[in-house]
Amino acid sequence: MSKSESALHYLRYLQQRFSEDGCLQRASALTYTTLFAVVPMMTVTYSMLSAIPSFNGVGEQIQAFVFQNFVPSAGATVEEYLQGFSRQARQLTAVGIAILVVTAYMMLRSIESALNAIWRVEHGRRGLAGFLLYWAILSLGPLLLGLGFVLTSYVASFKLFNDTTEMLGLGSWLFRVLPFLMSVAAFCLIYMAVPNRKVLFRHALLGGVVVSLLLELAKAMFALFISLSPSYQLIYGAFAAVPLFLLWIYLGWVIVLFGAEMVRSLGDLQAIMIRHPLPNTLQALLVLEAFDDSFAKGESMSRESYQQRRPISMEQWECCCRALAHEGLLREDQEGAWALSRNLATVEFWPLIRALPWGMPPVESLKAIREPLPDWLIRLLEQLQQFDSSGREQFSMPLSILFGTGLAAEPEQS
Numbered sequence: 001m002s003k004s005e006s007a008l009h010y011l012r013y014l015q016q017r018f019s020e021d022g023c024l025q026r027a028s029a030l031t032y033t034t035l036f037a038v039v040p041m042m043t044v045t046y047s048m049l050s051a052i053p054s055f056n057g058v059g060e061q062i063q064a065f066v067f068q069n070f071v072p073s074a075g076a077t078v079e080e081y082l083q084g085f086s087r088q089a090r091q092l093t094a095v096g097i098a099i100l101v102v103t104a105y106m107m108l109r110s111i112e113s114a115l116n117a118i119w120r121v122e123h124g125r126r127g128l129a130g131f132l133l134y135w136a137i138l139s140l141g142p143l144l145l146g147l148g149f150v151l152t153s154y155v156a157s158f159k160l161f162n163d164t165t166e167m168l169g170l171g172s173w174l175f176r177v178l179p180f181l182m183s184v185a186a187f188c189l190i191y192m193a194v195p196n197r198k199v200l201f202r203h204a205l206l207g208g209v210v211v212s213l214l215l216e217l218a219k220a221m222f223a224l225f226i227s228l229s230p231s232y233q234l235i236y237g238a239f240a241a242v243p244l245f246l247l248w249i250y251l252g253w254v255i256v257l258f259g260a261e262m263v264r265s266l267g268d269l270q271a272i273m274i275r276h277p278l279p280n281t282l283q284a285l286l287v288l289e290a291f292d293d294s295f296a297k298g299e300s301m302s303r304e305s306y307q308q309r310r311p312i313s314m315e316q317w318e319c320c321c322r323a324l325a326h327e328g329l330l331r332e333d334q335e336g337a338w339a340l341s342r343n344l345a346t347v348e349f350w351p352l353i354r355a356l357p358w359g360m361p362p363v364e365s366l367k368a369i370r371e372p373l374p375d376w377l378i379r380l381l382e383q384l385q386q387f388d389s390s391g392r393e394q395f396s397m398p399l400s401i402l403f404g405t406g407l408a409a410e411p412e413q414s
Contacts, residue, residue, distance in 0.1 A: 037107030211259035
């Protein structure tokens with residue numbers, strides 16, 4: 001395929017996965033959850049920062065920074081509402097604070113569930129691992145943000161720093177780039193830490209850059225839409241900022257979930273670009289051969305090591321391994337790694353093929369395969385072609401003859 005065809009093929013794949021995973025519906029659910037959790041998250045952030053005397057007032061700085069740089073035009077009005085809500089929330093009793101923390105926890109749980117669904121993870125983090133992840137976000141996240149703001153203000157207070165940036169003309173440029181860099185770092189961390197899968201740093205970083213660029217573009221388009229559509233102000237009046245804020249949250253989640261689909265696909269890029277992937281039955285046989293070969297050499301087998309042999313997507317790898325595990329040929333340990341669990345000398349080919357959920361693929365579909373195949377699989381495919389042709393000759397009869405309920409059809413008169 002040419003580069004343009006490859007790009008179109010990849011974009012079609014992303015669009016298909018985005019639709020299959022129901023990302024628009026998930027974005028709606030996350031918008032609803034965010035609406036309830038934004039005040040608890042702000043309250044927890046203020047509480048964490050106010051516990052350290054050096055961070056007094058930093059919470060308000062972070063909030064103003066976020067609304068000025070990440071929320072278009074309607075952010076000022078919404079910020080005033082949320083500040084009032086948060087001030088009232090900080091006067092709650094211990095029971096009320098506990099309810100707010102639980103609400104913030106449920107939002108993080110919803111985000112993890114949405115990303116795990118994109119990565120096809122059946123079970124999220126449980127027990128201590130899940131608790132530590134959420135606690136790190138709720139506690140260390142605000143503290144790291146506060147530390148970043150304090151250090152930035154401290155460095156900016158140096159006369160040498162100010163004189164140097166002004167002389168080079170970098171002062172305004174640095175403060176314009178800083179929000180973008182913070183956005184990239186935040187999304188990179190989300191894509192690496194939240195899914196219960198191993199995500200490479202370079203994939204998460206690329207996803208963070210793309211999502212941050214899309215959010216900047218969306219912010220500009222959103223502000224333009226608001227300026228060209230004054231009917232919102234006429235209809236909703238002072239309440240107009242609220243539906244606009246909800247619309248922006250929804251658009252933001254759509255972009256974030258699209259970025260998650262992209263990051264997930266980068267790990268399967270080689271397999272995605274194959275127009276005619278191997279059918280599951282043949283791929284399962286090749287996976288089983290790889291496990292048998294690795295077992296004979298005393299080595300472990302993973303999807304990453306298998307991909308050095310031939311491309312395979314994460315979904316097909318999991319599908320093949322689970323089907324072989326159902327037949328007692330593979331087993332999965334507590335860490336999610338697969339290993340051979342049976343001597344293949346005791347396993348016959350045809351009963352295994354009949355037991356697998358996919359059966360043998362049609363011979364016509366095998367002609368489109370362009371991958372280099374091992375000799376034993378080529379011989380198997382040749383035998384299947386002979387079996388298919390002899391079967392067609394032996395069983396070419398109308399069903400009425402087979403059932404004994406009628407005669408063969410008369411030849412049509414010309």
